Amino acid sequence: MLEMHNISKIYRTDLIETHALREFSLQVAAGEFIAVSGPSGSGKTTFLNVAGLLETFDSGTYKLDGQDIRGLSDNARSRIRNEKIGFVFQSFNLIPDLDIFDNVDVPLRYRGMKAAERTARIANSLELVGLSSRMRHLPAQLSGGQQQRAAIARAIAGDPALILADEPTGNLDSLMARQIMDLLEKINSMGTTVVLVTHDPELARRAERNIHIIDGLVADTVPASGARRRERQGPAHAESATD
Amino acid sequence: MLGYYLRLSLRSFRRAPGLTALMVSTIALGIAACIVTLTVYHGMSSNPIWWKNGELYAVTVNPLSPSQTRKAGDPAYGSSQLAYDDATYLSGSGIPKRETVLAFLFGAITSTPDQTRPLPVMIQATTGGFFRMFDVPFRYGGPWNAAADRGPEPVMVLSHRENAKLFGGTDSVGRTLLWSGHRFRIVGVLAPWHPLPRFYDLSAGDGGPFGRSADAFIPFQWGPTLRDWPAGHMSCSSQGSASSTYQGLLGSGCTWIGMWVELPTRAARRHFRAFLQAYAAAQRKAGIFHAVNTHLWTVSQWLSLHHIVTRRSGLLVNLAFALLTVCLINTLGILLAKFLRGAPLAGIRRALGASRRQVFAQHLVEAGVLSLAGAALGLALSAAGLAGVRLLYRGSAAAYGKFAHFDPIGIAWALALAVVATIVAGLYPAWRIGRRPPATYLKSQ
Amino acid sequence: MALTSHPLLSALRRNPTGAVLIALQIGITLAILVNAAAIVTHALQKMDRPTGLDTRDTFAMEVADLSRQFNVYSASSADLAYLRHLPGVAAASVIVGIPLTDDGGTTTVGRLPESQGPTITSAYLPVDQQGLRTLDVPLVAGRDFRASEIRVPTVAHPDPRIGIVIVTQALANALFAHRSALGQSIYLGGRTPSTIIGITRNFMGPQLGGGEHAYDTVLVPEIVTQYAAYDLLVRTQPGKRAVVLREAKRHIDAADQNAVVGYTWTLSHAKYRMYSGLRNLAVFLSFLTLVMLVLCCLGIFGLGTFNVVTRTRQIGIRRALGARRRDIVTLFLAENAITVSAGAIFGCFLALGIGQWLTTHDGLARLDPWYLLVGVAVLALTSQLAVWQPARRAARIPPAVATRTI
Ligand SMILES: Nc1ncnc2c1ncn2[C@@H]1O[C@H](COP(=O)(O)OP(=O)(O)O)[C@@H](O)[C@H]1O
């Protein structure tokens, strides 16, 4: 699914160069669920940004779904982001003046889908995250956990092959964090590759594989610890608990 | 997709109604001020026959004293009209495609035998070439021919207005009018034709350069034939000398005749210039001219020579553009601030797969809607502004009011300016957002 | 101030576009404001010049021949005889050319015969013996024309080559500088001299072009008869102008079946119209400049408000860290002051540039630095006013927003 080889990313400002990623190599197979952890400033977000084509890299090779990313035009990259990748951010990044329905609608609009198909997909994904009844609410009218679930609905509405989540539970309490984790596992179980950045060792343990980044380098890879459980709770059930 | 962008724009306006109103009214004010100024300028100084600017030339030979204190280029230096002898000679060259001479006559015409009191009229004594040279539109009939000029034959062309007054606007070609004891046959009636300023004859008349055109036109030679004193501007280098009789006037150096030639090709211009030069040189040798100082003036040169295009009205145009610049800068500033504040949202859209072009288009639509609204409001405002200008000019020459009418050129300007406003004020912020990688905007606050 | 200006400058530096745009606006507005003020003042001064005439009680009327059968001299004599006996008329005269209008003749005037020395172009006003009285212009030296000296077509002039003229003081000065012009010979265009028998106080004759030489007029004793029209100039007793004008027009229109009263001018209207271009320019210019100033302030106000909204959190943090309301207001005002200063510097250069251009192309006097000073003051004040409201609004932001996430 995702093959990075010797990627390096340097941020240049007037005064200093920051080597955010150096000789960064990583392979993620299709359908895998991996957790990325590391100290603050170690390059986790940078890795996700590069993986999600939000940023370019300076050297190395990166293949996404077998396609070489290097040298693609901005247009092509936008296209890939739109069709193959779903993002989930720590700060949700919902568009505040669009309601939940319209927020989920955004990536579908850019894909140029017909209205009927968009409506169907939005309904499906909102249903999956358990927010069908809230589709006409504005983000500000929802709790943090609900906002993040809305963001996940938006990420999966376009049926991406890869979900990139950057500390999606960082702003949530542990109960809500667990529900989000459940949701991501459920999405993963339907075949979507998930890359999750988190500090929370408990959540990380639920992934199939743990990556540890220090100073822009993959420090060590912990294979599936066995702690990962395959059985899931129903999300609708989970939701009624939080409200 | 356009519908989607429109919806997003409306949402964005609703989020900041005050700012939106401010931007719309800024654009509107700028456009309105610009239209009003341009319309006034257009009315005050435009060249009413711009399409022939490279072809029509006024002829001057400046026979006045070289010791004048005025600078060359000033109309008071020499004269912008010709003396009778000069005009007669110069119009015999056969070089120009067309040529004409003109002077104003004053008089009264009688249309029916039982009319008790003749009607006072302004008469343009000119040649048949006049109508073709200046693209004068006819409603009925047409200009007289060269034979009528030579005769002169008693033929007359009526203005639209005069024909309405005398004949109720019906086709009067073939009917006759009495002027100066002679019966003139009407050969043509003009369609409404009011070039403002009256570039072809700026001399006095009623209301000067912004006055109306003549009521009737007759062959030029009727003036000398009937010894009818010209009613337009006249200047004589030696006041009182030999000019108290008409014969004296014709022989004197007094200048009172306007002359225009149509020289469409370069060769014709060169040829005619040489002819003029040779004539002036010969006159100088004979001691009649003091200097060889001939000139051909295009219509716009002619207008600025006579200060019709006042330097001050040009100033107004510059001012209008400065004002528009301020408006554009203003809108640009506000729009830029607004768009940059919205940059994180654009970043989210980028992360969700919007291409640069799509983000660009969205911003462009928003700026476009703003400027269209501004342009619409600006048009309404300029209608009000022009009403104000009419009020301002009401006290002065009646004709001044004419250029305070809404004209299509003004509207075209408004639209063009709105487009420029969109492009300048909308593209830059959109471009600035699109330039940076989307990740920049996604950092958690 | 020194304390607050540092973080402020860095804020300006980090997002300079908005500030640069405001400064640009202020610069352009200042430049236009200053030059427009100079032009308008110039126009007002020009309009304020004395005409030297009794504009309130004087009118002129053009009488035109319709038939070509009519004798201008006898017709005008009859009109004058009538007018001079009409109650309410103070004086009446037949002239060619109407003061304060561009309807009149010009002549060249020189101290030497034509082409032997420099000449001046002057308005040329033929009058009869009542001309000066009708114009109500006093002589400062010499004498008026006598009735016997008026050249008329019916009487052969003793020696038509020797003329007498009266000139205005301005023209006399232009010709003879500080020497006395009285009794001197001058040449009107040709080679025959005329003697100056009188010098009048300055008045505006028929206008020459732009009116820069408005006071240059030479009066000659002549009733001009070769035109098919003549002008009557009438001065009435105070307040009688309207009545007399109506009555005279009615009478003359009816008196001769071949004569028609063309246009009538009151001198006050002539003066009004003479300056209409200048006046309209002044009004228009003032209005546009005002619009520009308002726009500039709206822009500052808008961006200011916007800044408050976007910097709510930052301001909240400052407040939480102990900034007083006054400090916040000062912050905004100071920020604006910096922008305005930059704009003013740019604007001064621009203003001087435009002023220079106007001086070379438009003959306007050099821009007085005072205008610049006043302009900067006006802009500084209005822009501070424009930013005052947003600043107050910023000051009302509670420190608590610092702890809230957006
Ligand atoms: N836009 C940027 N410009 C300069 N340096 C950056 C930028 N973004 C991140 N960095 C630097 O790169 C390094 C890695 O950052 P990041 O990937 O955000 O770390 P984290 O692991 O906490 O997500 C940090 O040292 C950070 O300061």
Ligand SMILES: [Mg+2]
């Ligand atoms: Mg991070």
